[in-house]
Every structure is written in structure tokens, then in C-alpha cells.
Amino acid sequence: MKLVSWNVNGMRAVIQKGFHQSLAAIGPDVLCVQEVRATPDQVDLDIPGYQAFWNPAVRKGYSGTAVFTKVAPLKVGNGMGAPALDGEGRVVTLEFPDFYLVNCYTPNSGTDLSRLEFRTTVWDPAFLAHCRRLAAGKPVIFCGDLNVAHKDIDIHDPRGNEGAAGFTRSERANFDRIVEAGFIDTFRRFHGEGGNYTWWSYFRGARPRNLGWRIDYFCMSAELGPRLESASILPEVMGSDHCPVAITLR
Numbered sequence: 001m002k003l004v005s006w007n008v009n010g011m012r013a014v015i016q017k018g019f020h021q022s023l024a025a026i027g028p029d030v031l032c033v034q035e036v037r038a039t040p041d042q043v044d045l046d047i048p049g050y051q052a053f054w055n056p057a058v059r060k061g062y063s064g065t066a067v068f069t070k071v072a073p074l075k076v077g078n079g080m081g082a083p084a085l086d087g088e089g090r091v092v093t094l095e096f097p098d099f100y101l102v103n104c105y106t107p108n109s110g111t112d113l114s115r116l117e118f119r120t121t122v123w124d125p126a127f128l129a130h131c132r133r134l135a136a137g138k139p140v141i142f143c144g145d146l147n148v149a150h151k152d153i154d155i156h157d158p159r160g161n162e163g164a165a166g167f168t169r170s171e172r173a174n175f176d177r178i179v180e181a182g183f184i185d186t187f188r189r190f191h192g193e194g195g196n197y198t199w200w201s202y203f204r205g206a207r208p209r210n211l212g213w214r215i216d217y218f219c220m221s222a223e224l225g226p227r228l229e230s231a232s233i234l235p236e237v238m239g240s241d242h243c244p245v246a247i248t249l250r
Contacts (some may be wrong), residue, residue: 001071001249002212004234005103005143005216006026007242009201011066011151017239023047025175026237026244031072032092034105034145036064055079055088064089065103066145071096080130084125093134099224100134102142109147109165124174132181139221140183145146145199146217150175150185153194154214157218166215183219186231186247196233199242207241218247226250 004026008014011033021158023031031050037055050068055078057063067076073094079086092103109116109125134140148171152158161167179185187196197212206212218231237243 003030004246005032006244007034007145009240011038014239031068032103055092058087091242099139104144106147121172139224140222143218149213178230186218216245
């Protein structure tokens with residue numbers, strides 16, 4: 001079973017940049033997308049064989065998530081059951097027979113760090129609690145743009161970016177708590193080196209020069225570890241300032 005996650009930076013935009021061709025080339029069983037910035041009626045999107053589950057933001061043209069799956073879920077839910085947190089369409093949870101899959105688009109703290117306190121003291125704890133509640137019933141896989149580079153090797157210039165949004169001590173410490181709660185950073189099970197990024201700025205030719213950040217993840221409950229066959233980053237897939245990330249389960 002191949003699972004893929006991709007921040008598309010606007011569904012309408014990525015469709016114009018070859019989304020259908022990329023999807024066909026990648027061939028996922030389940031595709032989780034973030035930052036759709038649209039509602040289903042605003043896009044011309046025909047994907048034969050996939051069921052679609054959208055969670056657009058209340059605010060038009062902002063945030064939002066969606067999941068496209070060949071495998072019919074048992075149940076689908078939007079949000080985390082917290083009205084104060086769910087209006088931006090950032091979480092979709094699908095239940096499958098032997099695990100939950102959670103698609104997440106974590107709020108960015110902002111270049112001025114104006115949302116840092118909200119993100120680190122409200123959102124991050126609520127999201128981890130959501131995943132832990134689910135994990136009490138069956139294993140959990142969660143994926144998406146988590147808007148944090150966890151370790152120094154996850155960013156091209158850790159010293160120069162220290163304290164910037166996505167690389168503050170509090171954001172990184174909250175990722176530590178994810179690991180401490182028993183969730184595996186799947187990519188790091190196979191790749192221990194630096195230079196592997198999932199997001200690049202549009203400025204200064206960052207992508208061709210690989211001046212990036214690894215902020216898109218698949219994490220999973222430790223008991224699913226034996227089923228994890230591979231985890232990868234797909235930097236060759238264009239169309240967004242992010243590239244997809246993928247895992248394959250036995």
C-alpha cells in the first residue's frame with residue numbers, strides 16, 4: 001500500500017502545472033494533500049478510481065486539506081472535534097481496518113512569529129492529543145506539512161535560520177514530544193543523512209541549489225514499524241514549492 005503526502009500550494013494552481021500527470025506517475029493508493037485553497041466545486045478534478053474527501057477552510061482561498069483514496073475507508077472525519085481549531089480545514093482522519101490515517105496541515109508560525117504561541121501551546125498539543133486518542137484504538141499514521149524542521153540535518157542552514165518560523169526551539173521541542181509519544185519519523189528509519197528536503201523557497205534559486213527544509217513527514221505508531229517497507233522524498237515532482245513524500249506498507 002503506497003501512501004503519499006503533498007502540500008500542493010493551491011489545488012487550482014497545481015492542476016495547471018501537471019497534477020494529473022504527476023499523480024499517474026507516482027501511482028499512490030492514497031494521496032493526502034494540504035493547502036488546497038479551494039472547494040471541490042472550484043476545481044476541474046477528475047481522478048478515476050479515487051474517492052475524494054475534502055476539508056476546505058471556512059475562509060475562501062486559504063489552507064484546507066483533502067484525501068484521494070483508491071481504498072475505501074471505514075469512516076472519515078474532519079477536524080479534531082475542537083471548533084476553535086477546526087475552521088481552517090487542517091485535519092482529515094480516515095479509518096481503515098488496521099490503522100487510522102491523519103492528514104494534517106500544521107499552522108505556520110508566521111515570519112513575524114505572530115502565531116508561534118498559538119501553534120506551540122494550543123495547536124501542537126491538541127494535534128498530538130488527537131493522534132494519541134486514536135492510537136488507543138488502533139495504530140495511527142499521520143502525514144502532512146508539519147511546518148517544522150526537526151533536526152539540524154533537516155535544514156540547509158541551521159545556524160542562519162535558528163529562531164525562524166519552523167525552526168524555533170519550541171516548535172522543534174514539540175516534534176520531540178511526538179517521538180516521545182511513540183510515533184516514528186518514517187523517513188529517518190531509512191535515511192540518516194542531511195540534504196534531503198521537501199520545501200524550497202521560490203527565491204534565490206533555492207530549489208536548483210537544494211537550499212531547502214524537510215518539513216513534510218509521515219509518522220506512524222511504533223507497532224506499524226514492521227510493516228514499513230520504504231519511505232522516500234520525491235524532489236523530482238514539480239508543481240509546488242513542496243515536493244511529495246511517500247511511504248510503502250507491506
